[in-house]
Amino acid sequence: MSDTYIIEVGSQPAGIIVRAAGGYQFFAASHRFNRLEGQIFRNARDAERAAYHLVSGMTLAA
Numbered sequence: 061m062s063d064t065y066i067i068e069v070g071s072q073p074a075g076i077i078v079r080a081a082g083g084y085q086f087f088a089a090s091h092r093f094n095r096l097e098g099q100i101f102r103n104a105r106d107a108e109r110a111a112y113h114l115v116s117g118m119t120l121a122a
Contacts, residue, residue: 065104067111074111
């Protein structure tokens with residue numbers, strides 16, 4: 061598995077995730093994704109899903 065992934069929503073860069081203790085830490089590529097900054101995700105798919113939900117206005121289940 062890779063240590064770093066680029067997360068995009070459509071063709072818009074959302075951020076990168078970097079392997080960290082407990083999963084992958086999100087670093088926002090634009091202000092639109094600042095709410096995800098620093099969050100830890102279990103895997104790249106979870107981070108991508110969170111970015112998509114943020115853009116689409118859907119709330120995330122805690």
